[in-house]
Amino acid sequence: xxxxxxxxxxxxxxxxxALADRANMSASHFHHHFxxxxxxxxxxxxxxxxxxxxxxxxxxxxxxxxxxxNTVGYQSASQFSRDYKRYFGMPPVSExxxxxxx
Numbered sequence: 001x002x003x004x005x006x007x008x009x010x011x012x013x014x015x016x017x018a019l020a021d022r023a024n025m026s027a028s029h030f031h032h033h034f035x036x037x038x039x040x041x042x043x044x045x046x047x048x049x050x051x052x053x054x055x056x057x058x059x060x061x062x063x064x065x066x067x068x069x070n071t072v073g074y075q076s077a078s079q080f081s082r083d084y085k086r087y088f089g090m091p092p093v094s095e096x097x098x099x100x101x102x
Contacts, residue, residue, distance in 0.1 A: 006042075010049050011073035016042050050074065051087050058095040065092045 006014070019042055020030035034042045050072040057063040057071060069080035069092075084092045 006046055006049060010046060010053060011071065013073065014046060047083060048087065051084055054080070054084065054092065055088065055095055058092055059099045061096060061099045065096065068092065 017027050020027040038045050054068040054072045057068040066077040069077045074080040
């Protein structure tokens, strides 16, 4: 399914059109099918996936916030921080602090 592609290539600049093409569906059909399956639009799902991957990287303390953002496919660290805070309710730097405290 489309989810497998997202999990393998989540850091790439993916579009609904590109994903639909891989699944041999029209963009609107893919969007509808994806949302029915995951309860999220494809780009929402991708954002959530990227944020969860980034949180894991920050939790392992192997990445700075900027490096984690870049690793999961964000072009902008500030956009990443905004999305992260909106999704998890705290900024990504607090995740690193939490990991440091153990």
